[in-house]
Amino acid sequence: MKIVIAGAGEVGSHLAKLLSKENQDIIVIDNDESKLMNLDMYNLLTHVGSPTSFKTLRDADVAEADLYIAVTPFETRNVTSCAMAKSLGAKKTVARIDNYEFLRSENRTFFETHGVDFLIYPEFLAAEEMMTALEKTWVRNWFELCDGQLIVVGVKLRESAKLVGKKLKELYSLSSSLHISAIKHKYETVIPGGNDEICAGDIAYIATTKDYVDRLLELCGKEQLNVKRVMIMGGSRIAIQLARLAGDRYKIKIIESDLEKCHKLAEKLPDCNIVHGDARDIDILHDEGIEEHDAFIALTDSSETNILACLTAKEYGVKKTIAEVENIQFIAEAENLNIGKVINKKLLASSHIFQILLDSDSSNAKCLALADAEVAELVAKEDSRITRADVKDLHLSHDMTIAGLVRDGVGHLVQGNTRIQAGDHVVVFCLSGAIHKVEKLFN
Amino acid sequence: MKQKKSIINIPVVLRMMGWLLMIEAAFMAVPLLTGIVYGEESSVKAFACSALITCGAGALMTFGIRPRDTDMHRREGLLLTASVWVFFSLFGMLPFLFDNALSSITDAFFEAMSGFTTTGASVITDVESASHSVLMWRAIMNWIGGMGIILFTLAVIPMLNHQGGIQLFNAEVTGITHDKLRPRISQTAKSLWLVYVLLTVLLTVLLWVGPMNAFDAVCHSFTTVSTGGYSTKNASIAWWNSDYVEIVITVFMFLGGINVALIYTALSGKVSALYKNGTVRWYVGIVLLFVAVCAAYQLYNGTFEKLSDIFTCIAAITSTGFSVANYDNWGPFVILLLMVLMFCGSCAGSTAGGAKIDRIIFLIKNTNNEFYRVLHPNSITTVRVNSKVVPNAIVMKVIAFLCIYLMLFVTGGIVLTALGLPSIDAMFASLTALSNIGLGSGITGPEGSFAVLPDAAKWVMSWYMLVGRLELFTVLIILTKGFWVK
Numbered sequence: 001m002k003i004v005i006a007g008a009g010e011v012g013s014h015l016a017k018l019l020s021k022e023n024q025d026i027i028v029i030d031n032d033e034s035k036l037m038n039l040d041m042y043n044l045l046t047h048v049g050s051p052t053s054f055k056t057l058r059d060a061d062v063a064e065a066d067l068y069i070a071v072t073p074f075e076t077r078n079v080t081s082c083a084m085a086k087s088l089g090a091k092k093t094v095a096r097i098d099n100y101e102f103l104r105s106e107n108r109t110f111f112e113t114h115g116v117d118f119l120i121y122p123e124f125l126a127a128e129e130m131m132t133a134l135e136k137t138w139v140r141n142w143f144e145l146c147d148g149q150l151i152v153v154g155v156k157l158r159e160s161a162k163l164v165g166k167k168l169k170e171l172y173s174l175s176s177s178l179h180i181s182a183i184k185h186k187y188e189t190v191i192p193g194g195n196d197e198i199c200a201g202d203i204a205y206i207a208t209t210k211d212y213v214d215r216l217l218e219l220c221g222k223e224q225l226n227v228k229r230v231m232i233m234g235g236s237r238i239a240i241q242l243a244r245l246a247g248d249r250y251k252i253k254i255i256e257s258d259l260e261k262c263h264k265l266a267e268k269l270p271d272c273n274i275v276h277g278d279a280r281d282i283d284i285l286h287d288e289g290i291e292e293h294d295a296f297i298a299l300t301d302s303s304e305t306n307i308l309a310c311l312t313a314k315e316y317g318v319k320k321t322i323a324e325v326e327n328i329q330f331i332a333e334a335e336n337l338n339i340g341k342v343i344n345k346k347l348l349a350s351s352h353i354f355q356i357l358l359d360s361d362s363s364n365a366k367c368l369a370l371a372d373a374e375v376a377e378l379v380a381k382e383d384s385r386i387t388r389a390d391v392k393d394l395h396l397s398h399d400m401t402i403a404g405l406v407r408d409g410v411g412h413l414v415q416g417n418t419r420i421q422a423g424d425h426v427v428v429f430c431l432s433g434a435i436h437k438v439e440k441l442f443n
Numbered sequence: 444m445k446q447k448k449s450i451i452n453i454p455v456v457l458r459m460m461g462w463l464l465m466i467e468a469a470f471m472a473v474p475l476l477t478g479i480v481y482g483e484e485s486s487v488k489a490f491a492c493s494a495l496i497t498c499g500a501g502a503l504m505t506f507g508i509r510p511r512d513t514d515m516h517r518r519e520g521l522l523l524t525a526s527v528w529v530f531f532s533l534f535g536m537l538p539f540l541f542d543n544a545l546s547s548i549t550d551a552f553f554e555a556m557s558g559f560t561t562t563g564a565s566v567i568t569d570v571e572s573a574s575h576s577v578l579m580w581r582a583i584m585n586w587i588g589g590m591g592i593i594l595f596t597l598a599v600i601p602m603l604n605h606q607g608g609i610q611l612f613n614a615e616v617t618g619i620t621h622d623k624l625r626p627r628i629s630q631t632a633k634s635l636w637l638v639y640v641l642l643t644v645l646l647t648v649l650l651w652v653g654p655m656n657a658f659d660a661v662c663h664s665f666t667t668v669s670t671g672g673y674s675t676k677n678a679s680i681a682w683w684n685s686d687y688v689e690i691v692i693t694v695f696m697f698l699g700g701i702n703v704a705l706i707y708t709a710l711s712g713k714v715s716a717l718y719k720n721g722t723v724r725w726y727v728g729i730v731l732l733f734v735a736v737c738a739a740y741q742l743y744n745g746t747f748e749k750l751s752d753i754f755t756c757i758a759a760i761t762s763t764g765f766s767v768a769n770y771d772n773w774g775p776f777v778i779l780l781l782m783v784l785m786f787c788g789s790c791a792g793s794t795a796g797g798a799k800i801d802r803i804i805f806l807i808k809n810t811n812n813e814f815y816r817v818l819h820p821n822s823i824t825t826v827r828v829n830s831k832v833v834p835n836a837i838v839m840k841v842i843a844f845l846c847i848y849l850m851l852f853v854t855g856g857i858v859l860t861a862l863g864l865p866s867i868d869a870m871f872a873s874l875t876a877l878s879n880i881g882l883g884s885g886i887t888g889p890e891g892s893f894a895v896l897p898d899a900a901k902w903v904m905s906w907y908m909l910v911g912r913l914e915l916f917t918v919l920i921i922l923t924k925g926f927w928v929k
Contacts, residue, residue, distance in 0.1 A: 002626070025626035041613075
C-alpha cells in the first residue's frame with residue numbers, strides 16, 4: 001500500500017517508522033528538513049515541502065497514494081491538505097483534528113464533500129481510553145468486541161493471582177473459557193506456548209467471553225474499584241476532553257501550574273474544581289486532599305513528571321493512577337513500575353490508522369496498538385486464507401495468535417481445531433511488524 | 444535491559460555474505476555457458492569448479508549459521524559492504540587460477556579486484572589468447588561491480604528490504620547524499636538496475652550492428668556502461684579502428700558518468716531534469732574544456748589525432764580506461780591533464796569512480812565563500828548546489844573526503860616509487876587505482892602492462908581500488924579502533 005504522511009512531528013514520525021516496518025511504501029512530507037533528516041535512515045522516502053502546496057503533493061505522487069494522512073499540528077492545515085490530496089487522486093484521506101465539533105455526525109457530510117474520509121482526534125481517543133480505565137480499574141487494557149461478547153484484557157498479575165506460576169496447558173485444562181494471547185515479561189512481549197509459565201509481575205493479555213469476566217477478575221486476584229473522585233494534574237487538552245466526557249459521573253479536581261490556563265479551565269469546565277499550583281508540591285497535594293481521591297491522572301507535557309507524580313500519588317494511597325507517557329521508550333519502564341495505566345497519544349493515533357489499513361471499507365473494525373504489539377479485530381472475507389483450514393493447520397507464524405471470534409453475535413474462544421468461517425469477527429494478537437501478514441491472511 | 448552482546452553481530456554478517464556468494468555463483472553460470480557454446484572444455488571445468496566452490500561456501504555460511512539476533516545496524520552494514528567486495532574478489536579469482544589464465548594468487552586477486560571495482564587495470568598480458576569464458580567473466584565482474592554488488596542484492600533479495608538495507612545502500616552507493624527514487628529501498632534498487640540494464644542492452648545492439656561480433660559487443664557493453672574498461676583485445680578499442688565504435692562507446696561512457704538516478708528521472712518523462720542539473724552542466728563543461736585544451740596543445744605540437752582526444756578524455760573522467768591511442772606520446776602535459784580528469788571523476792551516483800564532480804563543486808563554491816569572507820567577515824554565506832542550500836556538516840564532510848583522497852593518492856604514489864616505479868608512473872598508478880580508472884602511464888601504460896609491477900605493488904593497488912570504490916569512509920572506518928570498541 002502506498003501511504004503519504006504529511007507532517008513529521010511526533011505522531012507522523014511514529015506512524016512513518018511503524019508503517020515502514022509493516023512493509024508499506026511510505027512518503028513523508030514536511031516543511032522542516034531537519035525533522036525529515038531523522039527519518040531518512042528508515043526505509044522510506046522523505047520530501048521537503050509544504051503539505052498545502054499542490055507542487056509538493058504532486059512531487060510526492062499523491063495521485064497514486066492509497067492513503068493520505070495529514071498529521072501536522074494544525075487542524076485547518078490538515079483538513080485543507082487532505083482536500084487537496086483527494087482532489088489530486090488520493091484514495092483515502094485522514095486528517096488529525098483538535099475539535100470535538102468536527103467529530104459530530106451532523107458535520108460528517110461537510111468533511112465527506114471536502115474529501116476528508118477519516119478524522120483522528122488523539123486527545124479525544126485518549127480521553128475515551130481513560131474513561132474505560134476509570135470504569136474497569138482492574139485492567140491495563142480493555143478491548144471489547146460486539147458489545148462485550150468477546151473481551152481482551154491486559155492485566156498485571158501479582159503474587160496473589162491464581163494464574164501465576166502455572167503452565168499454560170494446566171490452565172487450559174482447568175478452564176476452557178480463557179485464552180492467554182500474549183505475555184509481557186519484563187521488556188518483551190511474547191506469544192506463549194503451552195509450556196510457558198506466567199510469573200508474578202508479568203502483564204498477561206487474556207481473551208475471554210462475556211460471561212466469564214467476573215471469574216477472570218477473581219482468577220487474576222483483582223478487585224473492581226468504584227471511582228468517585230478524580231484528581232488530574234495538568235490542564236491539558238486531554239484533561240478538558242476527559243472532564244467533558246465524564247460529565248457528573250466523577251468529581252474532578254484539576255491542578256494546573258499556569259494561572260492563565262487555570263482561568264480558561266474554570267471558564268470551560270464549570271463543574272470541575274480548578275486549583276492553581278504545582279502538583280509536584282506535596283503540600284498542595286495534601287491541601288487538596290490527595291488521600292481522599294480514588295484516581296490520580298497525570299497529564300503534563302513531561303512524561304517523567306507524570307510517572308513520578310503517579311508514584312507519589314500511589315504512596316498516598318490512591319488506588320488507580322494513570323500517566324500520560326509520550327516517550328515510547330518510557331512505556332515499558334512505566335509499566336514495570338506500579339503505575340496503573342499508561343496513555344500515549346501516538347499509540348492511539350496509530351491504532352486508528354491500523355484500523356483503516358486493515359479494513360478501509362468498514363469503520364467498525366477495531367484495533368488497539370500497544371508499545372510493541374497490536375490487537376486487531378478483522379472480519380474474515382469469503383475464501384480468504386484464514387478460512388481454508390483449521391487454526392492448527394494454518395501454520396501461523398510465531399508472531400501472531402488468534403484469540404477469539406464472534407460468530408452470529410456470540411463470542412467464542414479459538415482452539416486448535418476451530419475453523420474460521422467467512423463473516424466471523426476475529427480478534428488477532430500480533431507483535432509489531434506482523435500486521436501486514438495478518439492482513440494477507442484475511443483478504 | 445538487553446543482555447550485553449559483542450558490539451558487532453558477526454554471525455548475521457556472515458550469513459548475508461553466504462547469500463551474496465550464492466548470487467556470485469549464479470553469475471558464474473554465464474561464463475560457464477559461454478564456455479559450453481564455444482566448446483572450451485578446460486574453461487567449462489574451471490568455471491564449474493569455481494561456481495561449485497563459491498556456491499558451497501555460500502550455502503555453508505547461510506544455512507550453517509543461525510544468528511540469534513537478525514538485526515543489522517550501522518556497524519554490520521559497513522562491515523558487510525566492505526568485506527563483500529573482498530570476498531567476491533577472493534572467489535571471483537578462482538576461475539583465473541583454474542583456467543591457467545593467471546598463475547599467481549596475487550595476479551588473480553588483482554585482476555578480480557580490478558574487475559569488481561570497475562578499475563579495469565589488467566595483468567593478463569595477452570587477453571586475446573584467453574578463453575572466451577574468462578573474457579566474459581571479466582566483463583561480468585565489471586558489470587556487477589559498476590552498479591554495485593549490494594545494490595543488486597537489494598533489488599533481488601526481499602529480506603534486505605528493511606532498515607538494515609538502507610545502511611548497506613548508503614555504504615555502497617557513491618556520492619555525498621543518496622537520492623532515494625521510491626519509498627522502499629528495494630524499489631529504488633530495482634529502478635536503478637532497470638536503467639542500467641536498459642543502457643547495457645541498447646549499447647550491445649548498437650555495437651553489434653557495427654563492426655563487432657556478438658561476443659565482443661556483449662563484453663564491451665558490460666564494461667562500458669559500468670565504466671570498467673576491460674577489453675577483449677590487447678589493443679583495446681583501437682583494435683577495431685572504427686569511428687563508429689569509438690563514437691558509440693564515447694557516448695555510453697559519458698552516460699555512464701551521469702547519476703543513474705537522474706537518468707531514471709529523465710527516462711520517466713522529466714528530461715529537463717537532466718540539463719537543469721548543475722552537476723551535469725559542470726560535467727559537460729569540464730569535458731569540453733579539457734578536450735579543447737588537449738586538442739589545442741596537440742594541434743600546436745602536430746600530434747593531433749581526430750577522435751582519440753575526446754575518447755581518451757572521456758575514458759579518463761568516467762574512469763572507464765579504454766584506450767584508442769598511445770597517449771604517452773602526447774607528452775607529460777597531456778598526462779597531467781588526464782590525471783586531473785581522473786581525480787575529478789564524474790557525477791556522484793554514477794557507476795564511475797574518482798572523487799566525483801559534486802565534491803569538486805562544493806570545494807570550489809566553499810573556497811569562493813572563504814575568499815568573500817576575508818573581505819566581509821560578518822557575512823553569512825551558503826553553499827548552493829542545484830539551487831538547494833547544502834548544510835555545513837556536509838560541506839565539512841566533503842572537504843575531509845577530498846583531503847583524505849589527496850593524502851591517499853600521494854602516499855600511494857610514494858609507496859609505489861619505493862617499490863621501484865618511476866615517479867610519474869607511480870603517481871599515475873596510484874591515482875588509477877584509487878579512482879578506479881584503469882589507464883596506465885609509462886611502464887604500465889598503453890605499451891606496457893600492470894603485469895610488470897612487483898607483487899607488493901599489486902596488493903597496494905588492489906587495496907586502493909577497494910578503498911576508492913567504496914569512497915574511503917566505508918573501508919577506512921573499519922580500520923579505526925572506534926569501530927570495534929563502543
